[in-house]
Amino acid sequence: MKQQRALKKPTRWGAQEERFGWLFIAPMMLYVAIVFFIPLLFMVFLTVFRWSPIDGSSPFVGLMMIKQALTDRLWWLSLANSAKFMALSVPATVILSLLSAVAFASRSRLPLKGLFKTLYFLPLVTSLAVTAFIWLWIFNPDYGFFNSLLRALHLPTLLWLADTEQVIPSLVIVFVWARLGFEMAIFLSGIESIPHEFYEAAKIDGAGSIQSFFRITLPLLNPQIVLVGVLEVIAGLKVFELPYVATAGGPVNASRVAVMHIYESAFRYLEFSKASVAALILFLLIVLVTLIQMRLTQRRFEY
Amino acid sequence: MVRQISRRDFLRIGLVGSAAAALMPTLAGCGGGAQKSSGPIKLQYWNTARDTKIQDEAIKPRVDKWAAEHNTQVEFVAVPYADFEAKYLSAFASRDNAPDLFIGVVSFWAGAANVADPMPDALAKRLETEVVDAVKPGYKMNGKWMGLSDAGIPGFGPMLIYNPDDFAEAGLDPKKPPATMDELLEYSRKLVKRDASGNVIRSGCAMRYDGALGLGIATKFFPFLHSFGGQMFDPATGKSQGIANSAETIEAVEYVTKYTQGEKLASITLGVPEVQFGQRKASMMFREGHMAGWIPTNYPGVNFVFAPVPKARKVGMGLTGLSEWAPLVYKFGPNKAAAWELLDKVVYTAEGELIAAQHPVNQGVCCFKANWETPYMQGRKDYAVEQYALANGQGTVYMHAKTGKLADRFAQGVQESMLGKKKAKEAMDAAAADMETILKS
Numbered sequence: 065m066k067q068q069r070a071l072k073k074p075t076r077w078g079a080q081e082e083r084f085g086w087l088f089i090a091p092m093m094l095y096v097a098i099v100f101f102i103p104l105l106f107m108v109f110l111t112v113f114r115w116s117p118i119d120g121s122s123p124f125v126g127l128m129m130i131k132q133a134l135t136d137r138l139w140w141l142s143l144a145n146s147a148k149f150m151a152l153s154v155p156a157t158v159i160l161s162l163l164s165a166v167a168f169a170s171r172s173r174l175p176l177k178g179l180f181k182t183l184y185f186l187p188l189v190t191s192l193a194v195t196a197f198i199w200l201w202i203f204n205p206d207y208g209f210f211n212s213l214l215r216a217l218h219l220p221t222l223l224w225l226a227d228t229e230q231v232i233p234s235l236v237i238v239f240v241w242a243r244l245g246f247e248m249a250i251f252l253s254g255i256e257s258i259p260h261e262f263y264e265a266a267k268i269d270g271a272g273s274i275q276s277f278f279r280i281t282l283p284l285l286n287p288q289i290v291l292v293g294v295l296e297v298i299a300g301l302k303v304f305e306l307p308y309v310a311t312a313g314g315p316v317n318a319s320r321v322a323v324m325h326i327y328e329s330a331f332r333y334l335e336f337s338k339a340s341v342a343a344l345i346l347f348l349l350i351v352l353v354t355l356i357q358m359r360l361t362q363r364r365f366e367y
Numbered sequence: 368m369v370r371q372i373s374r375r376d377f378l379r380i381g382l383v384g385s386a387a388a389a390l391m392p393t394l395a396g397c398g399g400g401a402q403k404s405s406g407p408i409k410l411q412y413w414n415t416a417r418d419t420k421i422q423d424e425a426i427k428p429r430v431d432k433w434a435a436e437h438n439t440q441v442e443f444v445a446v447p448y449a450d451f452e453a454k455y456l457s458a459f460a461s462r463d464n465a466p467d468l469f470i471g472v473v474s475f476w477a478g479a480a481n482v483a484d485p486m487p488d489a490l491a492k493r494l495e496t497e498v499v500d501a502v503k504p505g506y507k508m509n510g511k512w513m514g515l516s517d518a519g520i521p522g523f524g525p526m527l528i529y530n531p532d533d534f535a536e537a538g539l540d541p542k543k544p545p546a547t548m549d550e551l552l553e554y555s556r557k558l559v560k561r562d563a564s565g566n567v568i569r570s571g572c573a574m575r576y577d578g579a580l581g582l583g584i585a586t587k588f589f590p591f592l593h594s595f596g597g598q599m600f601d602p603a604t605g606k607s608q609g610i611a612n613s614a615e616t617i618e619a620v621e622y623v624t625k626y627t628q629g630e631k632l633a634s635i636t637l638g639v640p641e642v643q644f645g646q647r648k649a650s651m652m653f654r655e656g657h658m659a660g661w662i663p664t665n666y667p668g669v670n671f672v673f674a675p676v677p678k679a680r681k682v683g684m685g686l687t688g689l690s691e692w693a694p695l696v697y698k699f700g701p702n703k704a705a706a707w708e709l710l711d712k713v714v715y716t717a718e719g720e721l722i723a724a725q726h727p728v729n730q731g732v733c734c735f736k737a738n739w740e741t742p743y744m745q746g747r748k749d750y751a752v753e754q755y756a757l758a759n760g761q762g763t764v765y766m767h768a769k770t771g772k773l774a775d776r777f778a779q780g781v782q783e784s785m786l787g788k789k790k791a792k793e794a795m796d797a798a799a800a801d802m803e804t805i806l807k808s
Contacts, residue, residue, distance in 0.1 A: 117460035118482055132808060137801065205636040221564075226577070226636050228788055314577050316782045331453040333772050334479055 110340035117336065129337035139342055141317055142325035143349075145232065149321060150300030152236045153243075157296050158289065161244050165251030166277065181252075185245035192242055196309040199238045200225070225311050228318035235307055235319060242306075243299065247292045254288035255281060286363045293361060294354050301350050322346050408439045408705045412694070413455070413466040416445040418729075421518050425723040426714065433713045439705055456480070459697070467700045468710070470517070474690030477508040478768030484698035486512040490711045497717065501757055502734045504764040505691035514693030517714045519724030519731025522656030522749065523756040525590045527551075527674040533558055533569075533650035544674035548594060548622060551651070551677045555632040558650040570633040573640035573649035574626050576785050581778030582771060586689060587640065588623065588781050590653045593762060594679040595619035599777050600802055602767050607802035611777055612795040615680070620784045620791040622679075628787040635786060645669055656749035660730020673749040675756070689765050689774060769805055776801050 109115075111130055113122040133139060164184065168177065187195065202209045203224035211221040224234045258281065266276050282289075304323035307313060313320030322342065330339035412430070414422050427443055434441045444466065446454050452475075458465045459482050469476070477483035486494075491512040495503075498515065501523060506515055531541030537557045545551040555571025562568050575587035585599065592599065597616030600607040610616070626633040634643065641658065643649035645666030653676065662671055694714060696706045713719055717735035724731035725743050732753055733744055744750060767773065780798030783789040789797075 117456060118480055223636065228786065314782075315786055316779060316788055331450070331456060333769075334456075 107340045107343055110337050111344060113337070115336050116334075125337070129335075130341050133338040133341035133345075136338070138317065138320070139322075139325055139338075142320045143322045143346070145318070145320055146301050146303065146322040146346075148232050149236060149239075149303055150297060152233060153239050153300045153303075154293065154296045156236060156240045157243050157247055158292055160240060161247035161292065162251050162285070162289070164244065164248045165255055166281065168248070168252055169255040170273075181245075181249075184248055187242040187244070188246045190242075192238075193305050193309045195242065196238065196306055200310055203234055225319075226315060228315055231311060231315065231319045235310060238310070239300075239303065239306055243296070247296070250288050250292055251285065254285045258284050283363070286361070290358060290361050293357055297353055297357060298350055301346065301353070408702050410434075410439060410441045410468060410702055410706055410709065411444060411466040412441055413444045413446050413458075413469040415448045415451045415470060418470070418518070419445045421723055421726045421729045425726045425729075426517055426719070429713050429719060429722070430709065433709060437705075437708075439709070441709065462699060465697050465700065467697055467702050467706045468694050469697065470692060470694050472690050472771070473506055473508060473513050473693055473695070474766055474768060474770040476695055477513040479771070482698055483508075483513050483695040484700075484703055484707075486514065487707050487711075490707065490715065493711075494715060497736060498734050499736055499739070499757065501761055502691070504761070504766055505689075506693055508766065508768075514695045514710075515715045516691060516731070516734060517694050517719070517723055518726065518729050519720055519733045520655075520691060522732045523753050524762060525587070525653040525655055525676060526749065526752045526756065527590075527651060527676055528644065528654055528658055528662075528671050529651040529674065530644070530647070530670055531672050532670050533647075537650075541672070544672070545651075545677045547677050548591070548679040552622075552625065552632075555626065555651065556630065559632045561631070565631070567631055567634040567637070568648065570626075570637065570643055570649040570651075572626060572633060572651040572653075573637075573643040574623055574633040574635075574785065575640055576627060576633075576635045576782065581775030581782075582689065583639075584778035584782055585774040587653060588619070588778070590676045591619045591623050591679075592616060594676055595622065596680045598763055599765055600767075600773055600806070602763070602765050605767070605806050607773070607799045607806060610799070611780070611802050612792070612799035617791050617795050619679075620781055620795055623781070624784045624787075624791060627785045644671070656732050656747065656753055657730050659748040660727065664728060671748075673752040675752055689770050767806075772805050773802050776805060 109122075112124060112126060114125045114129060115122040168174070168181065174180065201207075205211055205221065205223050205226055208224070210224065214221050223230055225231050262280050262284075263276055266280060271279065302323050303321055304327065307319045307321050308324055308327075311319045313324050323346070326339045326342045326346070329335045329342065422443060422445075430441050430443075433439075455469060455471065455476075459480070465482075471483075473483070477485075485508075494512060494515060502520060503512075505520075506513060527544060529544055534541040534554075537554075539554060539557060545554045551572060557571070558569070559567060559571035560569035575584050577584070589599075595615045595618050597613055597619045598610050601610050627635050634648070637643045637648050638646075640649060640652035641654055641661065644652045645662060647669065656673070658671070659673070662669055694710060696703055696710070700706065717733075717737040720731075720733055720735050721738050721741060721743060723729065724733050724738070730747075732747075732749075733739060733741075738744055747753070765774070777798050780789075780794040783794040784791040788794075
């Protein structure tokens with residue numbers, strides 16, 4: 065009996081310990097609730113209530129705002145622009161950052177390697193809104209650096225940000241430049257964690273550097289590739305400050321992206337319900353694309 | 368040796384931590400709350416930082432003098448211009464941190480946002496008699512006065528501004544500006560300069576082809592639109608179908624498209640018209656009279672002359688445009704009476720307007736009748752053209768709660784045609800349909 069009681073005691077203490085544990089994580093849960101869940105619920109609330117931030121009124125409007133948001137041509141155009149931006153930026157960033165990382169990893173005796181790594185990383189720590197102004201000068205069709213270069217090479221000049229077809233690819237150039245360093249750092253740490261013995265064994269078996277890259281580096285970098293891919297898809301779909309500062313969505317809304325539409329609906333036109341519907345669609349789209357992407361690209365490799 | 372924590376201590380730490388977390392937002396809220404105290408009335412006056420210099424040097428000294436005599440303190444706050452709407456909105460949503468007075472576009476803040484207090488009757492009555500008729504619609508919402516500019520207006524609608532030196536160089540008479548839209552086209556053909564590849568390096572007449580907001584494109588298109596007899600929408604009936612895509616509107620859109628696409632008489636890469644003009648990359652442009660001060664300040668040495676908007680079908684235009692900017696009073700503010708008193712006695716006066724209008728970076732056109740015969744107004748380069756515009760009576764003023772959104776959509780249609788993305792009719796039919804939806808929503 066005594067022994068039974070002795071066994072029960074720690075169990076009761078265990079249950080209490082669990083309750084105390086909840087108390088300890090309560091502050092963080094409260095923070096998450098205030099910062100994430102309540103705004104998310106409020107956003108869902110706003111899709112069926114027409115809320116005014118000025119007087120706080122919120123009459124129930126049913127599906128009216130959802131219908132209005134879904135039939136808004138400008139919203140679908142903005143979403144298509146975001147998708148186009150993402151479709152161009154993701155492969156470009158993943159491939160270029162991977163190649164840069166491989167180049168850095170293979171040149172172990174590269175002079176000033178640390179400096180080069182810093183230079184690659186520098187755009188990430190600089191405000192994109194600020195660098196956008198520098199790029200505006202570089203892209204200027206009349207006196208910009210790129211067209212001056214094209215003229216010097218006797219090549220036809222481009223309109224860059226001033227043309228509806230060229231504006232998104234031009235913005236993608238800036239975006240890739242800005243993100244390259246961060247993604248390269250992820251790949252570089254992945255490459256450096258691959259045991260060197262694998263490459264030595266492959267070399268003994270007669271594998272060249274290209275074969276080693278495709279048979280060893282690439283498969284073992286799968287977790288990093290998935291991570292970078294997911295991060296880039298999210299960043300591409302929710303891009304805002306770069307087109308907002310560089311083009312304000314122009315010309316003729318050709319670079320108006322989904323987040324810009326959400327922002328303008330809410331803060332320029334005071335249409336918070338329409339903005340909430342659009343934000344919800346974007347959120348679900350990001351979740352869906354990320355899940356599909358992870359399902360398609362995640363592989364388990366063990367050597 | 369690790370010291371084991373007792374159950375009591377464990378519980379105590381957990382409870383204190385949770386309570387602190389729960390209280391944190393409440394405590395934070397207490398810190399930001401307004402402190403009510405007896406003493407002088409405190410008014411907060413918000414301005415977009417764009418006009419800070421005018422406010423600091425021409426308005427603030429008079430306001431401070433009045434405040435000292437009336438047991439009032441006025442704090443001026445310069446809100447950065449970029450996205451100022453969002454910044455204002457956050458303040459109005461919180462109520463406690465909202466300004467008593469703020470500068471904004473009348474149609475938006477009195478219409479869509481509905482935060483502006485209508486003007487007291489006595490002040491409205493005074494302004495009704497003291498102010499030039501043509502400016503009145505730009506400051507009224509549903510027939511009620513909401514405010515008046517604190518430093519004059521940019522001008523009585525757009526006017527033609529040309530460089531007489533370029534005229535002489537092209538063999539045109541500098542004293543004979545184009546009087547019709549056909550002549551404007553002819554002059555532009557003579558004035559345009561292109562490089563070896565055919566790119567425009569000097570616009571015959573600069574066109575506004577791009578910009579952060581559609582509003583800018585729409586207002587710069589008005590001289591053509593209204594001269595051809597077109598309209599953006601009908602503010603009286605709230606209709607856009609058959610108006611934003613009327614034959615006259617489409618003709619005006621086709622006319623400007625000739626400059627940017629057809630004959631390539633205007634650049635679509637050199638920047639906004641005033642910058643092109645200042646940099647000697649445009650010989651003609653359409654802007655308001657405040658360019659009389661802006662051009663010499665930013666591009667000294669550039670020669671320029673004002674002329675009336677050339678006619679297409681309509682004879683002259685009168686004042687036209689979107690809603691005006693004005694200091695407005697927050698309608699839920701605790702000190703509304705003091706705020707209106709300040710505007711009545713110091714800001715909305717002929718004397719105050721004249722001082723602020725003359726500020727070198729402003730060079731505004733006066734709205735008070737009493738100021739029209741002053742040496743300042745008579746000495747302005749645009750004086751004769753402003754009088755010509757006034758003599759033509761009232762033009763269309765697009766005063767509507769959704770003016771901004773409607774102008775954005777209308778401008779998109781104009782821009783699609785100007786940049787060769789759509790035919791004028793196709794672009795304006797789509798714009799008219801979308802604008803109709805906006806007007807009904």
